[in-house]
Amino acid sequence: MIIGKIDGTFTWKIGEKVRASRVEENIPLNPTTAGIYIAVMMAQIDILKRNGHSYSEIVNESVIEAVDSLCPYMHYKGVSFMVDNCSRTARLGSRKWAPRFDYILEQLAYPALDSNTPIKTDLIEAFKSNTVHAAVSACCELRPYVDISLFAESSMLERVM
Numbered sequence: 001m002i003i004g005k006i007d008g009t010f011t012w013k014i015g016e017k018v019r020a021s022r023v024e025e026n027i028p029l030n031p032t033t034a035g036i037y038i039a040v041m042m043a044q045i046d047i048l049k050r051n052g053h054s055y056s057e058i059v060n061e062s063v064i065e066a067v068d069s070l071c072p073y074m075h076y077k078g079v080s081f082m083v084d085n086c087s088r089t090a091r092l093g094s095r096k097w098a099p100r101f102d103y104i105l106e107q108l109a110y111p112a113l114d115s116n117t118p119i120k121t122d123l124i125e126a127f128k129s130n131t132v133h134a135a136v137s138a139c140c141e142l143r144p145y146v147d148i149s150l151f152a153e154s155s156m157l158e159r160v161m
Contacts (some may be wrong), residue, residue, distance in 0.1 A: 003091050007080035015078045032113065036105070038127075041066065045132050055135035063136055064143070 006012060041062055048058045074082050083094045 003088065003095075005080070005084050006095070007078070007084065012078065012080040015080070019076075019078060036109065042127060042130065042132075045130070049132070055132070056139060058132060059135050059139040062132075064139065 007016075044062045045058055048062065053061075070082065083091060086094070
């Protein structure tokens with residue numbers, strides 16, 4: 001089965017234009033985007049904890065890989081390029097979950113924000129007291145600084161595309 005590329009749609013084409021014209025020093029931090037990003041990361045952490053994964057695996061899979069490789073790579077090449085160059089399992093999973101995630105954002109999260117639904121302070125407290133913070137700190141002390149290069153061709157697959 002051939003999996004089609006996702007970079008041909010309007011959304012992905014806009015992303016290419018935005019990346020091409022942005023000025024790195026002027027990119028603002030959007031609090032809504034940041035909050036959703038952290039909430040998704042914490043949801044993954046909580047699921048992995050519930051399923052018995054070790055803290056080192058949880059931190060690596062949920063935090064370190066995102067911060068050190070996925071985020072810089074998506075920033076440089078865009079989400080569609082990253083998705084289309086992942087494993088078959090990851091490509092299928094992203095296509096399966098993207099509509100569900102989009103629904104949750106568009107139909108539940110954004111309307112709640114727009115209507116000024118009260119913030120669930122218990123969730124904020126659960127985030128602040130989550131045991132993963134100590135694990136992240138410990139793992140960060142044990143690992144070397146990582147600075148991946150994104151400006152040189154890195155694989156034959158990338159050169160062909």
